[in-house]
Amino acid sequence: MSATDIRVAPHVSHCHQACCHATTGTDITYTRRVARWTPNARGRLETAALELYDEHGYDQATVTQITERAGLTERTFFRHFADKREVLFGGSQLLQDHLVERVTDAPPSAAPWEAMTAALSTAGDVLPADREYSRLRQRVIAAHPGLMERELIKLATLSEALADALQRRGIAARTAHLAADTAIAVFKAAFTRWLETPEQSDFATLVREASEEQRVIVGG
């Protein structure tokens, strides 16, 4: 790839679906002024990065190594990610935007908890279809205190965003924050179980189970 490589990809989505993650081996190459567009560059960079973080440790892995393994340039890397940490957390923003949108779009008649759990149930839509990818990501994060901190901050930010969304539905701030934090407990439980269970299990089912278990725990 030349230094005059120009991005011509239409919309590079943050999609984690298997269809995008599959490496086709075919590269569409444009010549003259309009340089090559690499299909699924983002997915290839993510996989290469996670493998390297897992094999050598997050701190040791370099962007150069990631791009070499992915067979892409550093220029392409920085087109998709601000830095090597962003490879791990780009999906968090996507998840947050998705959940906030679901809560916002819930019917006006929906109670806070109904809107919240209905939103959580759709989280599977933005989680990677290849669950092994998420397991690898979780292992990398768990092995690094700095990344664990970042993960906690992302969850706290998600809770804040959900509380804001509830407040925009007319829910009092106190109730909105309590409901959002309580929902995060359900989300964490469902996500942990999603990682631990076979690929056939459905995120919506795990949310329903965790939510029901929580209701029993608090004496409902």
Place this chain on the structure above:
Amino acid sequence: MSATDIRVAPHVSHCHQACCHATTGTDITYTRRVARWTPNARGRLETAALELYDEHGYDQATVTQITERAGLTERTFFRHFADKREVLFGGSQLLQDHLVERVTDAPPSAAPWEAMTAALSTAGDVLPADREYSRLRQRVIAAHPGLMERELIKLATLSEALADALQRRGIAARTAHLAADTAIAVFKAAFTRWLETPEQSDFATLVREASEEQRVIVGG
């Protein structure tokens, strides 16, 4: 205070009670070999530090300034705190130890949630009697992203510790983590309300109210 200052304080507790925080103006001074013991040095250092963090920003305040304001030496400071961040988070460990102990000591017949909320209800025992001190601490932390991160990590650590305590009571890991995370939502709600309400309000009452509100939210 001389360089041969020797610590003779019997047990310097982490007490935040108003009785300790009150500056009496009287210093008990021992001469000859046994150096001066400063009553409530810890409380004076905490107050001086928080005031400085609030006035000038956490990053700007130095240990030298803290000790000057408290009328104590740096040596005394480092006898009580590892660094200037520890001034803000020393109480978190105390709170965690206290809550874990309560959960552990709950009657064997107590259900997980019963043990958990009973423990949370006693958190007031280790919170500063002077609520203004906690409000100041919260303001300092909220103004500094790095301190906010640390606060989140302390809460996550507290949740883990409570889940461990439940597991030692024979509760399955999944349920223990879900219950602990759900309890943290109640604790956060109670603590926020405790900071916002007059000094007369009781932490146990706020835990009961938040817990009841949560039960209603999740449809119990």
